[in-house]
Every structure is written in C-alpha cells, then in structure tokens.
Amino acid sequence: MSRPASSLFLLAVLLFFFALGNHQLQGSTEARVAGIAMQMHLDNDWVTPRLFGEPFLEKPPLSLWLDAGAIRAFGGTPWAVRLASAFAGLFSVMLLYAMLRRFGRPEAVAWTAGILLATMASYWSNVRGVGEDALLALGVTMALLAFFQGQRHSSVGNALLFASGIAIATLSKGVLGLAMPGVVIFAYLSAETVMDKRLKLSDWLRPGLLTLLGLVPLMIWLALLYQRGGAHAVGEVLLTNSVGRFSGSFVEAGHYEPFYYYLAKLPEAFLPWNILVYLGLWHFRKSLMANRYLLFFTVWLLAQFVMLTLASSKRTVYLMSMTPAAAVIAAEYANVLFERLKAHIEAPTWLGVIARHRRGVVMSVLTVVIGSYPAAAQWALPHADRKLSFLPLTEQIQTLRASGQQVALFQANERVGGASVFYTQRVLEGLDTEAQLHEFLRASSSNVALMAGAHEPAAPLKVLKTMKVGRQAYYFVTL
Incomplete structure (x- = not known):
C-alpha cells in the first residue's frame, strides 16, 4: 500500500x-434496526426480519444479517x-x-x-x-x-x-x-x-x-421468503415498500x-x-x-x-x-x-x-x-445520550421485571419496540387496543404497561413513573 x-x-x-x-442507540433508525437484528439473533431466523415480534419487510436483510452476526460474535x-x-x-x-x-x-x-x-x-x-x-x-x-x-x-x-x-x-x-x-x-x-x-x-x-x-442473491432470499410468507410477503418488499414509497401509495411509510x-x-x-x-x-x-x-x-x-x-x-x-x-x-x-x-x-x-x-x-x-x-x-454524542438514549427506559423495564412485575408495551412505536428488544434481549408482550390494555392491567396488580403520549394518561390509569426520550414522554402505568 x-x-x-x-x-x-x-x-x-x-x-x-x-x-x-461511546454512546447508546439514538434516533428511530438505530433503535429499530438494532432491535430487528437482536430478534433475528434470538430467534435464529435469518429469512424473515421481525420488529417486536411482527414481520418487518420494508427492506431486504443484508444489514440485519451483518448486525445479527456481529451481535453473535461480539455481544449485544x-x-x-x-x-x-x-x-x-x-x-x-x-x-x-x-x-x-x-x-x-x-x-x-x-x-x-x-x-x-x-x-x-x-x-x-x-x-x-x-x-x-x-x-x-x-x-x-x-x-x-x-x-x-x-x-x-x-x-x-x-x-x-x-x-x-x-x-x-x-x-x-x-x-x-x-x-x-x-x-x-x-x-x-x-x-x-x-x-x-x-x-x-x-x-x-x-x-x-x-x-x-x-440480482441472484436477492432472488434467493425472496424465494426463501416466498416459502415462508407467500406472495404477500414478497410483494410487500418489492411493491409496497419500494414502489409505494416512490409513488406515495404507501401512506404508512x-x-x-x-x-x-x-x-x-x-x-x-x-x-x-x-x-x-x-x-x-x-x-x-x-x-x-x-x-x-x-x-x-x-x-x-x-x-x-x-x-x-x-x-x-x-x-x-x-x-x-x-x-x-x-x-x-x-x-x-x-x-x-x-x-x-x-x-x-x-x-x-x-x-x-x-x-x-x-x-x-x-x-x-x-x-x-x-x-x-x-x-x-x-x-x-455521549452528551446527547442524556436526552436521546433509550437505555434508561429499558433499564426501568429491567428493574420492574427483576422485582417480579410483568411489563407490556401499549401501542409501541418502532423506537421503543426496537430498543426494548435490543436492550432487554427479549420480546415483551404487546398490547394494541384499550381493551387489551385494561384486561392486562386487571389480570394482576403487579402488571405494568409502558405507553407513549402527549399527555399524562387519565384515570383509572395510575402513572407510576414518567420518562422522556427526546421530546417523547413515556408513562409506566397500572390500575
């Protein structure tokens, strides 16, 4: 040379x-991708990327393969x-x-x-x-x-x-x-x-x-994905998340x-x-x-x-x-x-x-x-952790779990969903509706739900602790 x-x-x-x-995961992309890679490592499923337990097919998985391999080799x-x-x-x-x-x-x-x-x-x-x-x-x-x-x-x-x-x-x-x-x-x-x-x-x-x-490597992965999820999964990768983003038809993006x-x-x-x-x-x-x-x-x-x-x-x-x-x-x-x-x-x-x-x-x-x-x-960048890091939030989840309490995520966004999987190295229970939230909290007095919101949750929910990541407030709630 x-x-x-x-x-x-x-x-x-x-x-x-x-x-x-030198700093923790910051921003939505880092938290999301790291969480998907961690779940790929935990599940040992190298075909279907998953975010918080659900298939995540916005992009092919090359970066996830490399990240999951690095987790396996060097730790999470x-x-x-x-x-x-x-x-x-x-x-x-x-x-x-x-x-x-x-x-x-x-x-x-x-x-x-x-x-x-x-x-x-x-x-x-x-x-x-x-x-x-x-x-x-x-x-x-x-x-x-x-x-x-x-x-x-x-x-x-x-x-x-x-x-x-x-x-x-x-x-x-x-x-x-x-x-x-x-x-x-x-x-x-x-x-x-x-x-x-x-x-x-x-x-x-x-x-x-x-x-x-x-294109041969991509075609091989798509063939394996087709065996797992059918034409819908392949279409989601190639059409919904690619063509849809360009044309504007994929509104959720x-x-x-x-x-x-x-x-x-x-x-x-x-x-x-x-x-x-x-x-x-x-x-x-x-x-x-x-x-x-x-x-x-x-x-x-x-x-x-x-x-x-x-x-x-x-x-x-x-x-x-x-x-x-x-x-x-x-x-x-x-x-x-x-x-x-x-x-x-x-x-x-x-x-x-x-x-x-x-x-x-x-x-x-x-x-x-x-x-x-x-x-x-x-x-x-380490200084920015004070406001942008998800580590304190996930450490609170770990603390609650260590004390015998069950923690679930209510309508988890990609950031907290990915960060929770990455730092806790497990997929927590997800709650999608208000009915599921109240059913989970009523099931046991030790159950706690984590939810995001612009305002503090109203009664009958009781806020145990409030934490912020960036501008987003997160609430640990029980009944």
Missing part, C-alpha cells in the same frame, strides 16, 4: 471507528451493531481512492476525494450509525465505479465488482438499490449516445447482463415532503465542502462534452438528485449515495484552485501570502475538520 493510501486508510479508520460504541452492544456501517464507509473511501487512481487521476486528487468523502458531515454521521444506508452507498459506489472503468477497459474483475455492487445495493434497499445506480447508467449512456451520434449496443447490454447476475425538499437541503447536503461541490459543478460545466470522466460524476450527482426529487418519500439520508460523486467534483475543483494559487506566489497581497503557504493552509484546514469529528464522537 502506497504512503497516500496508508494515510487515507488510517484517517478513515480514525474517523469511522474511534469511540464507535451498540458498538457491535454499528460495525457493518463503519466498515462499509471505510471500504467506500478506499475503493474511491483506488478507482480514481485506475482512472489515471493523480495521487493528490484521489487522496483528496477520499478524505473529502470521509469528512462530509452527513456521510460521517450515517456511517457511524446503525442502518442500511452506508451499505447501500457502498453497493452503489462499487457498481458505478466498476461500470465507468468497464466502459474504458472491460475485464472480469470489473464485471465482478459491478455485480457485487448490485448485490450489496439490492440486498440493502431492494428496488431502490437497483434504481440508484440504474438511473445514472441510463443517463450517462444516453448522453454518450447523443454526443457520439451512434448507439453502442454492447455498452447497454453489458451492465444489463451483469445486473441480472448481481411517512417522510412525505414537497418536491423542493432536497433543493432546500442543498446548503447542508455536503457540508463542510458544499462550496467546492457547487462551484466545481459550475466551473466544469463547459468541459463535460470533452471530458467523459467529469461528465460521469456530474451525471451521477444530477441523475440521482432528479430521481430522489421525483419520489414522494424524502429523507436527507437518501442523498448519501451521491456523496462519492460530490467528493470527486469537490476534489477536482480544489485541485484547480490549488494550481491557480501558484500564479500568485510573488504577489504582495494576502492572496500571495496564502499562495506561498498553500500547503500549510490546506493541512491546517484538514486538521481542524478531521479533528472535530473524533471530538464529537468522544464528547458530543
């Missing part, structure tokens, strides 16, 4: 793994269930560096793209969290970089890398994992066809055939935002390197016809942005698969600025001072940015 590659690897390890288990800790995402981020950064070098880009540009990707705030936070989005980004990155390299020099290695990327992306997010690289490939090949004024059928057939190969949602998020999408990304897109706009390399990464950004904008369900985390392309555009433009500074070395102005010390200035900026992330991991 070369010196730049080694330094990039070590910095990425520091950014993604330092203090990875937040650190264990974050490992898969952290490794996905590390692999994405190193793959981006390696492929840029294969594209013929200088070491400095490839290294810069890698470190800019690793230090994008949204990317860093998602890579260090429990979920499937880091794996989706890895799969999309593998597929698209292999596709572009295959356009230049087709090889068995590129074909396998492409198919592996499709497999990872689709096993992480289903149809979306196919659409995210697919829309870029379609747009890029269409642009090439128009610019070259001829259709190269082989360029279209190659990714299509390799995509079929990459939520996250519905106006079409301009992502436009409003652009000022924070690629922080702290936003200005380099957007100025780079503007600067390179006239050279795209002659530079297929820049064209490809521009299309990567724009095609995915348009597709996500057209979707009904919107979240900022969905922009994560665009970040490698953004990092490349930012790195290339940073290289342009760095070269321009050389012309001002002799200038007596402040620009000349910067030009003469340009390497020191760049290293100082990177040092401050890189250093801020371990500091946040060490101090800021």
